[in-house]
Amino acid sequence: MPHCTTTTRLLFAKKKGLVNNFNSEVCAMGFYDLNCFKNLDIKKLAICNPEKSVIKNALELNYLTFFDIDGFKKKKKKSFDHTIVNITKSRKETFFYIALAFFITKIEGMIIITGDKKLGIDFYLRKIRSITNLIFFSKSHGKISFIEKKKFIPEEIKNWKNYGKYRKICSNFYTLPGCFSEKKIDEGSNLLAKSFSNKLYGNVVDLGAGWGYLSAKALENNNKIKQISLVESNLNSIKCAKINVPSCKAKFYWKDIEEECLSIKNCDHVIMNPPFHKGKEFIHSLILVFLKTAKEILSKKGTLWMVHNKQLIYENSINELFPNYKYIDISENYKIIKAIKNN
Numbered sequence: 001m002p003h004c005t006t007t008t009r010l011l012f013a014k015k016k017g018l019v020n021n022f023n024s025e026v027c028a029m030g031f032y033d034l035n036c037f038k039n040l041d042i043k044k045l046a047i048c049n050p051e052k053s054v055i056k057n058a059l060e061l062n063y064l065t066f067f068d069i070d071g072f073k074k075k076k077k078k079s080f081d082h083t084i085v086n087i088t089k090s091r092k093e094t095f096f097y098i099a100l101a102f103f104i105t106k107i108e109g110m111i112i113i114t115g116d117k118k119l120g121i122d123f124y125l126r127k128i129r130s131i132t133n134l135i136f137f138s139k140s141h142g143k144i145s146f147i148e149k150k151k152f153i154p155e156e157i158k159n160w161k162n163y164g165k166y167r168k169i170c171s172n173f174y175t176l177p178g179c180f181s182e183k184k185i186d187e188g189s190n191l192l193a194k195s196f197s198n199k200l201y202g203n204v205v206d207l208g209a210g211w212g213y214l215s216a217k218a219l220e221n222n223n224k225i226k227q228i229s230l231v232e233s234n235l236n237s238i239k240c241a242k243i244n245v246p247s248c249k250a251k252f253y254w255k256d257i258e259e260e261c262l263s264i265k266n267c268d269h270v271i272m273n274p275p276f277h278k279g280k281e282f283i284h285s286l287i288l289v290f291l292k293t294a295k296e297i298l299s300k301k302g303t304l305w306m307v308h309n310k311q312l313i314y315e316n317s318i319n320e321l322f323p324n325y326k327y328i329d330i331s332e333n334y335k336i337i338k339a340i341k342n343n
């Protein structure tokens, strides 16, 4: 099988001897596919990532993680010989990881920053180059760069650490970098919240709850809700949701529904704005997982409320699992579906 672009760049670094001793203690941030570390012969690898499936995979491979499988913080290892940062879709998350790398890498160790052109690696390297020395190589539609850790950390880089803090975006909603719609409320979710206003009751499940916007609105505008369960795979999003939905009716589940079953059964409503991307890839099977899970946990006459991007063609999948569906609102960019399970 051909290597992914990140693997190719890391193997290139190893082969060229750009990291003088990979066989040491290394921290890796922003990596979702851990296969890229297979052939690097790293002695001890720590994975920093908020996704449940990545943490689970890391533990299976005997790597260190900063959180355990129940989301509890582990005692942190303070310093590493080298740190590798893979840039992510979120600028703030990437700058935060880079700052963290400067703090946790031992003096004379390497800070390695890599990423695809498409995700903006050139932007980060230009920015860092204006602050400190680095060398870089172009490889596999992206770049890999090396910075030797010095005692002095530039002030601007120190400030990027603040991006890792909770940020208030509006009306008491807080987000962390890397969460879905970290800067502002999503237009599609906003439309969905308006559609289910005053129509929800009993037990409600928010699938892929993010930082909790749909649940907060559901509780605000539907006083017949008895309980709302927020299910989400990203730990940072769940942490924000606990702040943004401070109701005793709310229950929080840090779960990846692609890999884990839910104990929830017979709920009256499922509300969801399902994902269609994993990292940079469009993945159609994700919508199927969300629809199947919704069907499993709904009661016989339960209702699904869902928003999706107008450009995405989901009708066949929806029709297969929820033939009793209709569009109840269509805006310039989004469609709102209401579907009764009915069997």
Ligand SMILES: C[S@@+](CC[C@H](N)C(=O)[O-])C[C@H]1O[C@@H](n2cnc3c(N)ncnc32)[C@H](O)[C@@H]1O
Binding pocket: 180, 181, 186, 189, 207, 208, 209, 210, 211, 212, 213, 214, 231, 232, 233, 234, 237, 255, 256, 257, 258, 259, 272, 273, 274, 275, 276
């Ligand atoms: C489009 S966002 C919607 C977030 C939130 N409901 C809102 O409206 O702002 C989809 C959410 O699903 C989460 N997600 C993606 N894959 C998941 C999975 N396999 N299991 C659970 N949650 C997942 C993502 O982390 C993201 O927060």
